[in-house]
Amino acid sequence: MDIVIVKNYIEMSKYAAGLVGDCIRNEEHPVLGLATGGTPIGLYQLLVRQYRECLLSFKNVRTFNLDEYIGLDPTHSKSYHRYMQEHLFSHIDIPRDQTFIPDGMAASLQRECRHYEKLLKKFGPPDLQILGIGENGHIGFNEPGSDFDGHTHVIRLADSTREANARYFQSLNEVPTHAITMGVKSILRSKKIVLLASGERKAAAVNRLLEGKPDPDFPASALTQHQNVVLVVDQQAFGK
């Protein structure tokens, strides 16, 4: 794992935007794996700026999001569908049918998981996967105890994840209890993975990741088994 330590959130976002920009310019049909949460918002703002300045076009890009809450309509203000529209898709020239996010409202969630995995196989794997890290080490919504061989599946969110994400909702009660997430194995198929971590809140997780031992109780540790991972971490999250 390559480790890039940067000064702060802005520098982390700039570094990541550089990698995404390179990927889009270098690949004929780039496939990006995208994450949600607070961490990649700065990255998405920079990508939108580069598009507006005609430095980047997303016309040939396909995107796959890691996860979606179960039970939230795509128009729900806290759904990841809506998040992606607000932070990225509605501001750039990416065709709608080239963006993929699991459907958390699907009548058959099992069928939706299989369908998403098929799409990933057909168009993927991502050339570059953006990841954040949960305070408990989750990646996507692969919670502690997740199988490293797992594909896209339904997961019950850990109490600590619901509590951490309650800051994005009006109250803890509103935070969905389940999600669809790409599995650890689906994530590890990506050609390159860029893991972003910013702020003191992530320091313990980053520290544990750097211990380097694969442990299903700490899903991000699966990344140590991948040959092309860049951890872009700011000084606060690096904790040293």
Ligand code: GLP
């Ligand atoms: C969320 C998402 C992850 C994200 C992580 C960290 O629950 N499912 O994809 O990376 O938790 O979120 P944040 O960036 O807001 O700290």
